[in-house]
Amino acid sequence: MSLKWNAVAQTVYQTCLRLDQEDFDGYLELFAPEFHYWITAYSPEIRKEMIWLSHDRDGLAALLENVPDHVRRLGSLHRHATVYTVEPGENGTVRVTSSIQVTHTDPDGSSRLFAVGHYHDVLVDTADGPRLTERNAKLETRELGIGSHLPI
Amino acid sequence: MTSRTAAAWEAGPNLPATHRVSGLVYSDQTIFEEEKQHLFGKTWQLACHESEIPEVFDFRTFEVAGQPLVVSRGANGTIRTFVNACSHRGAKIVNDPSGNAKRFTCFYHHWSYDTEGACIDIPREDGYAPTGLKKEDCGLREVRTESKLGLVFVNLDDDAESLESYFGDALKPFEPVMGTGELEVFHFNRSILESNWKSWIETNLDIYHEVMHVTLRKTQVSAGAMKDRNFDLHKNGHAGIGGVKAKYGGYKGWGERDVASTLPGLDPNDLRVFEIFPNSTIIARGTVIRIDTIMPISPGRAVLECRGLGLKGDSDADRMMRIEHHNAYWGPFGRNVPEDAFAAEMCGVSFRTGAAKHQNIARDEDGHGQDDGILRNFYEEWSRRMGRPASNPVNRSEAS
Numbered sequence: 001m002s003l004k005w006n007a008v009a010q011t012v013y014q015t016c017l018r019l020d021q022e023d024f025d026g027y028l029e030l031f032a033p034e035f036h037y038w039i040t041a042y043s044p045e046i047r048k049e050m051i052w053l054s055h056d057r058d059g060l061a062a063l064l065e066n067v068p069d070h071v072r073r074l075g076s077l078h079r080h081a082t083v084y085t086v087e088p089g090e091n092g093t094v095r096v097t098s099s100i101q102v103t104h105t106d107p108d109g110s111s112r113l114f115a116v117g118h119y120h121d122v123l124v125d126t127a128d129g130p131r132l133t134e135r136n137a138k139l140e141t142r143e144l145g146i147g148s149h150l151p152i
Numbered sequence: 153m154t155s156r157t158a159a160a161w162e163a164g165p166n167l168p169a170t171h172r173v174s175g176l177v178y179s180d181q182t183i184f185e186e187e188k189q190h191l192f193g194k195t196w197q198l199a200c201h202e203s204e205i206p207e208v209f210d211f212r213t214f215e216v217a218g219q220p221l222v223v224s225r226g227a228n229g230t231i232r233t234f235v236n237a238c239s240h241r242g243a244k245i246v247n248d249p250s251g252n253a254k255r256f257t258c259f260y261h262h263w264s265y266d267t268e269g270a271c272i273d274i275p276r277e278d279g280y281a282p283t284g285l286k287k288e289d290c291g292l293r294e295v296r297t298e299s300k301l302g303l304v305f306v307n308l309d310d311d312a313e314s315l316e317s318y319f320g321d322a323l324k325p326f327e328p329v330m331g332t333g334e335l336e337v338f339h340f341n342r343s344i345l346e347s348n349w350k351s352w353i354e355t356n357l358d359i360y361h362e363v364m365h366v367t368l369r370k371t372q373v374s375a376g377a378m379k380d381r382n383f384d385l386h387k388n389g390h391a392g393i394g395g396v397k398a399k400y401g402g403y404k405g406w407g408e409r410d411v412a413s414t415l416p417g418l419d420p421n422d423l424r425v426f427e428i429f430p431n432s433t434i435i436a437r438g439t440v441i442r443i444d445t446i447m448p449i450s451p452g453r454a455v456l457e458c459r460g461l462g463l464k465g466d467s468d469a470d471r472m473m474r475i476e477h478h479n480a481y482w483g484p485f486g487r488n489v490p491e492d493a494f495a496a497e498m499c500g501v502s503f504r505t506g507a508a509k510h511q512n513i514a515r516d517e518d519g520h521g522q523d524d525g526i527l528r529n530f531y532e533e534w535s536r537r538m539g540r541p542a543s544n545p546v547n548r549s550e551a552s
Contacts, residue, residue, distance in 0.1 A: 039485055043340045045212065045249040046204055050339055051475050053485045062405025069366040071491045143343050146493035147484035 003094045003125050009083040011123060011130040012098055016079035019150065024064040031057050032124055032131040039152055041117075041139045052139075053151065060151070070149050075106040077114060077150060089122055093133065096121040100137065102152060115141035115152060164510035169543035170528055171514040176545050178348035178503035183538070183545055184451040190537050191430045192217035195388075196298070196305040196318050198432045198445050199223045199233060201459060203302070203336040209252045209267060215455075216308060217448060221295060222246045222256070223304060226267040231299065233306045234269050234292040256292075269294045301330040303443075322386035325394060326426055328417025329436050338475060339460030341484055345446075345493055347500030349431060349454035350534075352446040354499075355492040356425065356433040357530060359393060360515055360522035364495060367480075367487045370402040375421065378521035389429030389533025391526045396423040398437070403487075406480065413470045414438050415463070427526070429533055440474040442482050452504045458482065458489070 011030055018027040031037075037060050039053040055063060081098045089095040097120055104114040117139035123130045137152040165172055177183055200212045200223060211224040213236060220236035222245070238245050238258040245258045245265070255272065257264040264273035271290035274280070296307045298315035301323060305315050312318070345352060355361060359381075362368040376397030384392040398421050401408040409420040418424070420438040427433050432445040441461040448454050460482065462474035481488040502508035513531065515524035531542040538545070 045342075046337050046340045047250055048338060048340075050341075051472075051479070052339075052341075052483050053479055054472075054476060059405060066366070066404055066487075070487060071364055071494055073490060073494055142341060144341075144484040145343055146345065146497060147343070147486070147490035149485075149487065149490055151485070 003086070003123060003130050005083070005086050008086050008094060008096055008123055008130050011132065012081055012083055012096060012119065012121060015132070015135075016081050016100075020076070020078055022067075022150075024061075024067070028057065028061055028064070029128075030132060031060075032126065032133045033057060034133055035060075035131075036134055037151060038136045039139065040136055041142050043142070063151075067149050072149050073104070073146055075104055077148065078103045078105060078111075079152070081119060084118075091124075093122050093124045094130075096123060100152065113141075114148075115139050115144060117141065117152070162509050165512050165514070167512055167514050169541055170532065171524075172510050172512050173531055173542045174545055175503045175506070175509045175511070177534075177542050178350060178499070179451050179506070180546070181451055183540070184448065186538060186540075187448065188217045190539070191534070192308070192448070194307070194309045194312060194537070195430055196307050196312070196315050196428075198428065198443070199297070199304040199306045201302055201335065201337045201443070201461065202231070202299060202304060203334075203461075203464065204250065205231065205304075207252060209254050210250070211246065211253060211256075212250045213246050213248065214457075215447060216306065219308070220244055221306065223297065223306070224253075224256075224267045227254075231297055231304055232267065232269065233295040233297040234265075235295060237293070238263055239271065239290045239292060240274075263290070265292050301326060302335050303330075318388055319390065320387060322384070322388075322390040322392070323426065325384070325392055325424065326434065326436070329415050329424070329441070330434075332416035334464040335441070335461045336464040336466075337459050337461050338471065339458070339478060339483060341458045343456050343458075343484065343493070344449075345454050345456055345496055345500070346452060347454060347493075347496040348451055348503060349446045349448040351496040351499040351503075352444075352454060352456060352492070353427070353431060353433070353530065354527065355495055356435070356444070357391070357427055357526045358524070359396075359425075359526075360524065361492075361495065362522065365488050365491055367403050370404075371398045371400050371406070372396065372423070375399040375402070378517070381520050383519050383523060383526050385525065385529040389427075389530055389537075391427045391429075391529050393423075393425040393526065396425075397421045398423055400480075409438055409477065411439060411473060413463075413466075413473065415441065427530065429530065437477065437481070440478045442478065452500055456493070 035057040080101045083098045085097045087095045102114045103111045105111040120136040122134040197216045205225045213222045222236045223233040240263045243260045255264045262275050266272050269292040271287040380395040382395045400406045424436045435442045444458045460478040513524040513527040517523040535541045
């Protein structure tokens with residue numbers, strides 16, 4: 001495993017920071033061309049794993065480009081990740097599991113928990129540093145109020 | 153002067169009573185309590201889809217206007233529903249959202265009930281002998297349960313008309329879509345909205361609000377002729393919207409949906425909507441169906457349950473296609489549902505605070521385009537069942 005914990009963690013944390021800042025171009029720079037993104041959750045009501053968002057890199061880029069045209073929830077989201085494990089994957093990749101908490105802050109400055117879950121990431125080493133090839137944002141929280149136009 | 157004085161604002165628009173709604177229907181506590189009694193206590197309410205309880209002894213818990221219920225498929229396949237409360241001390245019996253159980257046993261004193269609601273076990277029953285209480289007197293409260301097109305409905309009113317009569321032929325346009333192939337729920341999401349429940353229903357019925365959604369501006373408004381849109385208004389407040397088309401490639405990043413695996417009776421670009429009065433809506437888009445139910449918690453708060461449905465036996469590729477088509481608009485990270493929820497909450501702010509006194513439902517396009525007739529149909533039925541006109545529900549002129 002050539003990828004070091006600190007470098008991997010830096011990339012994971014940068015995804016949070018850049019998405020919090022709505023720096024969508026900077027966010028996309030952290031993904032390899034073959035990247036795929038999912039938001040998933042398990043429903044105990046229907047006893048099924050659910051996919052709530054699924055995009056390749058181009059699809060995610062188009063989604064983010066369209067975000068400013070939407071009527072959106074007021075305020076901002078703040079993502080807090082903690083890297084829990086970094087394990088060897090296939091073909092020189094690493095599998096990274098992080099805990100994630102997302103808070104929503106409304107325009108009056110009041111913050112509330114929006115969601116908790118885990119990032120299940122796969123990263124590959126590149127000349128520009130570790131880049132993600134997969135992210136599954138698996139949510140424990142299923143009650144999300146009015147939801148979000150942004151990824152987690 | 154184009155702005156209005158306080159008196160003019162309070163008086164509302166100069167419109168027929170059928171074309172305006174008082175803000176009090178969204179905020180008044182007495183009206184809310186009467187809605188629970190006259191609407192939610194007497195109309196057929198969606199419990200679940202049959203695919204959520206496919207096997208014998210499968211169950212689902214849910215609520216109607218705050219009342220906990222459990223729906224279960226019995227040994228012979230019959231679906232029954234019970235108030236989810238023990239007949240002994242009243243404790244809620246079933247706490248899992250779903251599962252499989254031959255009997256429901258209360259955690260508190262271990263009283264047990266079978267899937268027909270009969271009390272089948274009372275520990276140390278002989279302790280009740282002096283008072284004459286027997287198991288036969290301690291069954292669960294059964295709630296009327298009937299199904300149509302795979303949808304399981306309940307009615308808290310034992311004397312309500314049958315489900316068949318409640319719908320009449322209103323659901324006929326959906327029979328090919330929902331009654332040909334067996335459907336299956338693949339998406340379920342429950343969310344709390346800080347809004348009156350009717351503000352959510354209005355986002356489903358008010359097709360004029362296409363203007364809010366960039367997706368619909370790009371894919372739907374110009375995709376078909378406004379005159380081809382039609383509204384079917386039915387007794388009991390049900391209503392359908394048909395003739396709406398979409399060209400999905402109009403929104404950046406989306407492709408056209410020229411796929412073979414459409415749902416029966418639909419073209420890939422068809423959109424159909426059906427409102428089940430008072431609080432559920434079926435929306436079918438070519439390849440996928442959404443069914444949502446909004447349930448009141450208080451005048452200013454409601455819980456929204458959304459289901460996504462595809463065909464049972466879908467190939468992996470078809471199921472993924474339906475999921476992606478579903479998620480494009482719907483679900484907590486869809487492009488439209490968060491916008492609709494935002495709209496409902498912003499109306500919630502104005503009616504909760506009393507800032508808004510009325511809303512108008514006055515668009516008249518002769519039953520086509522973006523006509524408000526479907527909203528008027530909803531409030532006509534609301535007024536009939538509530539015994540209060542939605543335009544003036546507390547008869548202010550007489551009270552003053």
